Amino acid sequence: MLEIHGLTGGYDKKEIVRDVSFSLQKGRMLGILGPNGSGKSTLLKMISGILPLTAGDILIDNKPRTSYKQKELARKMAVLPQLHAHAFSHTVAETVALGRYPHQSGLFSQWSAEDEAATTEAMTQTGVAKYRDEELEYLSGGEQQRTFIAQALAQQAELLLLDEPTNHLDLEHQRQIMDMLKHEVATRQLTVVSIFHDMNLAALYCDELLLLENGRVRAYGAPAEVLTEDEIAQVYHTAVARFAHPQLATPQMALLPNIEIAQNRVTLEQFRVENEFVHLKATKPLRTLSAALHNPGFGWFRHFLNRTVDAQYMCDDAHAEMKNYIKNHHLPIEQTVAMMTAVDVKHAVIRRYKEEDHEIFVMVTAGVGNAVDAARGHLHAEPQRVGTINLWVIINGVLSDESFMQAMMTTIEAKVKAMQDGEIYDTQTGTIATGTSTDSVLIASTQSGQNYEYAGTITDIGKLIGRGVYETMIIALDDYKRAKGWIQ
Amino acid sequence: MKKHVVGYTVSFALLVVAAWFAISIGSVKVPLSVLWNPSSADAASANIIWKIRVPRVILAGLVGAALAMAGAAFQGLLKNPLADPYTLGVSSGASVGAVMTIFFGISSSALGLYTLPIFSMIGAMVAMVLVLGFSRLVDRSMKMETLILTGIIISAFLSSVISLMIALTGEELRQILNWLMGSVSMRGWPYIKMIWPFLLVGALMLWMNRKELNALLFGEERAHYLGVNVKRSKWMILVGGSILTGCAVAVSGTIGFVGLVVPHMTRLLFGADHRHLLPLSIINGATLLIVCDLVARTIIAPSELPIGVITSFIGAPVFAYIFFRQRRKGR
Numbered sequence: 001m002l003e004i005h006g007l008t009g010g011y012d013k014k015e016i017v018r019d020v021s022f023s024l025q026k027g028r029m030l031g032i033l034g035p036n037g038s039g040k041s042t043l044l045k046m047i048s049g050i051l052p053l054t055a056g057d058i059l060i061d062n063k064p065r066t067s068y069k070q071k072e073l074a075r076k077m078a079v080l081p082q083l084h085a086h087a088f089s090h091t092v093a094e095t096v097a098l099g100r101y102p103h104q105s106g107l108f109s110q111w112s113a114e115d116e117a118a119t120t121e122a123m124t125q126t127g128v129a130k131y132r133d134e135e136l137e138y139l140s141g142g143e144q145q146r147t148f149i150a151q152a153l154a155q156q157a158e159l160l161l162l163d164e165p166t167n168h169l170d171l172e173h174q175r176q177i178m179d180m181l182k183h184e185v186a187t188r189q190l191t192v193v194s195i196f197h198d199m200n201l202a203a204l205y206c207d208e209l210l211l212l213e214n215g216r217v218r219a220y221g222a223p224a225e226v227l228t229e230d231e232i233a234q235v236y237h238t239a240v241a242r243f244a245h246p247q248l249a250t251p252q253m254a255l256l257p258n259i260e261i262a263q264n265r266v267t268l269e270q271f272r273v274e275n276e277f278v279h280l281k282a283t284k285p286l287r288t289l290s291a292a293l294h295n296p297g298f299g300w301f302r303h304f305l306n307r308t309v310d311a312q313y314m315c316d317d318a319h320a321e322m323k324n325y326i327k328n329h330h331l332p333i334e335q336t337v338a339m340m341t342a343v344d345v346k347h348a349v350i351r352r353y354k355e356e357d358h359e360i361f362v363m364v365t366a367g368v369g370n371a372v373d374a375a376r377g378h379l380h381a382e383p384q385r386v387g388t389i390n391l392w393v394i395i396n397g398v399l400s401d402e403s404f405m406q407a408m409m410t411t412i413e414a415k416v417k418a419m420q421d422g423e424i425y426d427t428q429t430g431t432i433a434t435g436t437s438t439d440s441v442l443i444a445s446t447q448s449g450q451n452y453e454y455a456g457t458i459t460d461i462g463k464l465i466g467r468g469v470y471e472t473m474i475i476a477l478d479d480y481k482r483a484k485g486w487i488q
Numbered sequence: 489m490k491k492h493v494v495g496y497t498v499s500f501a502l503l504v505v506a507a508w509f510a511i512s513i514g515s516v517k518v519p520l521s522v523l524w525n526p527s528s529a530d531a532a533s534a535n536i537i538w539k540i541r542v543p544r545v546i547l548a549g550l551v552g553a554a555l556a557m558a559g560a561a562f563q564g565l566l567k568n569p570l571a572d573p574y575t576l577g578v579s580s581g582a583s584v585g586a587v588m589t590i591f592f593g594i595s596s597s598a599l600g601l602y603t604l605p606i607f608s609m610i611g612a613m614v615a616m617v618l619v620l621g622f623s624r625l626v627d628r629s630m631k632m633e634t635l636i637l638t639g640i641i642i643s644a645f646l647s648s649v650i651s652l653m654i655a656l657t658g659e660e661l662r663q664i665l666n667w668l669m670g671s672v673s674m675r676g677w678p679y680i681k682m683i684w685p686f687l688l689v690g691a692l693m694l695w696m697n698r699k700e701l702n703a704l705l706f707g708e709e710r711a712h713y714l715g716v717n718v719k720r721s722k723w724m725i726l727v728g729g730s731i732l733t734g735c736a737v738a739v740s741g742t743i744g745f746v747g748l749v750v751p752h753m754t755r756l757l758f759g760a761d762h763r764h765l766l767p768l769s770i771i772n773g774a775t776l777l778i779v780c781d782l783v784a785r786t787i788i789a790p791s792e793l794p795i796g797v798i799t800s801f802i803g804a805p806v807f808a809y810i811f812f813r814q815r816r817k818g819r
Binding site: 045048049050070071072073074075078079081084089090091094095098099101102104148151152155 | 699702703705706707709710712713714715716717759760761
């Protein structure tokens with residue numbers, strides 16, 4: 001649909017865009033990214049014919065752009081420039097109706113039913129139909145922007161060039177406009193080239209990205225290839241961290257601000273065993289990875305609860321019940337991670353391990369009444385029953401994502417070893433159990449102090465975790481056995 | 489759509505009423521019945537009506553229509569609410585032509601009565617070529633700012649030429665000043681015959697660009713994207729508006745405010761869509777100037793005031809109000 005070869009040019013004699021090439025298939029969306037002054041708008045103006053080229057070719061539908069007559073081009077390609085102020089006001093309907101200009105010809109051209117249908121649809125799609133008789137100057141920036149998007153849509157061109165279409169729009173309308181464009185791309189084979197300021201938004205919606213730096217193409221390809229931490233850090237001179245979108249297979253970028261991170265340290269005194277729960281209250285949020293009931297996964301939390309519930313606890317919506325519980329104890333719901341156990345928390349074992357500069361805390365509540373051998377779990381028929389090993393490992397240090405996963409592995413391996421050495425059997429199969437069916441694990445770190453790139457079993461921190469979890473588990477298991485009268 | 493039907497109906501009714509009164513009222517009262525039934529008129533009344541009043545009213549209407557339409561187009565094209573037909577300096581050229589004719593006492597037997605308006609129109613065309621040519625020389629894309637600035641430069645220069653001639657003149661001073669303040673009296677049919685073809689051409693050039701003017705209101709860039717041949721439209725609007733202005737000034741002098749106020753009032757009442765703004769401005773411009781001329785010649789009868797005094801007297805407060813409203817709105 002659009003082919004650009006070696007495009008060079010800019011304002012007057014000054015070349016701003018240099019040797020830019022890309023091509024875009026019909027029914028695809030291309031996002032143009034780049035820092036201020038990298039030539040994004042200049043490139044768009046050159047493609048749309050406002051600025052001259054000093055070199056290069058632009059092919060639209062395999063024909064040079066210059067071979068199109070003005071109105072013909074406007075039927076093929078609609079352009080949304082950035083929003084400017086106007087001296088006089090048209091109404092919204094009049095503004096959108098102007099999008100039909102290239103479809104009308106002759107001195108006495110009539111407004112056709114087709115024109116009416118196109119403008120009405122465009123206004124509906126952008127949600128401006130309700131303002132149709134209002135004057136543009138009385139509308140907000142976002143409403144004006146949507147009116148101009150409607151104008152461009154009313155042109156019914158196959159190719160759409162947009163200069164920051166989501167500028168001035170709030171979150172809802174950003175999503176609405178981008179969803180609508182994506183829908184048009186998918187259903188009507190619309191082809192879109194759009195400048196974006198927000199690279200995360202671009203990554204969500206675009207099939208391809210073009211990253212410009214000083215008027216040249218720095219990277220071009222699928223979002224996953226273009227949006228790399230190194231590339232963005234170099235082009236924008238800003239540290240970023242790449243993370244996965246929770247639902248879509250597209251990268252997202254988080255800004256890493258250049259600010260001093262305050263020291264944060266967990267101490268044994270911050271652990272409290274209350275009536276019904278173990279409560280760790282950190283002074284600052286800890287980076288956490290857990291399989292907790294409330295707020296699982298990765299996150300940042302200040303409060304950590306391990307709560308005892310009755311062995312007969314049955315609840316249709318354990319999540320809501322837990323939320324209520326947290327609220328009733330005047331803890332901030334969004335800053336709290338919470339898990340449940342049938343074990344009375346007076347049996348909770350909390351220990352501190354320190355080796356040179358490395359320091360961790362381990363908390364265990366172990367109820368192994370319904371222990372399971374993971375290798376033979378398929379032999380268990382009945383539904384889950386209470387009987388839980390809850391394990392916390394809190395680390396004073398900085399952990400990478402990789403070390404978080406390794407710390408988790410080390411913790412679980414140490415737990416399994418403790419089950420083995422503690423001779424806990426799966427009653428169903430008669431084999432050594434590896435845990436229970438409802439175990440939970442939590443790894444948390446202060447993210448200040450010592451740096452841990454890895455946390456495997458023979459790294460400094462891994463050794464501490466392995467030993468700490470194993471020893472604490474053994475103590476907790478002995479405690480459990482004593483309570484059950486299995487040992488003296 | 490309904491708003492425009494009302495607009496045309498009201499505007500046209502006002503024009504008819506204004507013309508009616510302007511024809512019947514004057515130093516010699518002509519009974520309305522004469523107008524109903526011209527055959528019953530005595531010879532004197534018929535003469536007054538057909539030789540003096542009717543051409544005067546028609547000329548006032550044509551001049552008002554031309555100025556208002558040119559004003560509407562220039563405001564739209566220049567995207568400037570303060571623009572009027574005189575912004576581009578074409579009127580100053582026309583004035584220089586006319587004042588030179590009076591100052592040097594130019595009279596041509598071949599041109600006769602037409603000497604002054606023809607020199608004036610030549611002045612207008614020279615000024616137009618100067619402004620457009622210089623703008624193009626400065627900036628090939630002829631940005632609006634360039635046009636406005638060039639207009640101001642040329643106007644200022646030509647005004648100084650006029651001032652010089654006024655300063656050096658003796659007995660013709662009153663004649664020059666009277667011409668500058670504008671009047672449509674004692675022109676008669678020949679003037680109308682002289683200018684109407686030009687007015688028609690100018691008006692057509694603007695009317696053909698009514699949709700383009702709508703698009704240009706959003707700036708040349710957006711208009712370009714909408715498929716408007718911006719360069720061609722701009723030239724047609726500039727030349728068309730200049731022809732209208734030049735003709736109007738040549739026959740009636742620089743009558744102020746019509747071209748500024750009428751488009752604004754029309755826009756406020758009936759919207760900014762040029763498809764209706766241009767014709768409505770024509771009708772309302774004609775009405776306003778017919779009324780102003782009526783007031784100018786009756787208010788201190790038997791003497792006459794220059795029509796420019798009345799338009800400015802009415803126009804300035806109206807414009808002040810519009811200006812106030814616009815600023816308040818911007819906040």
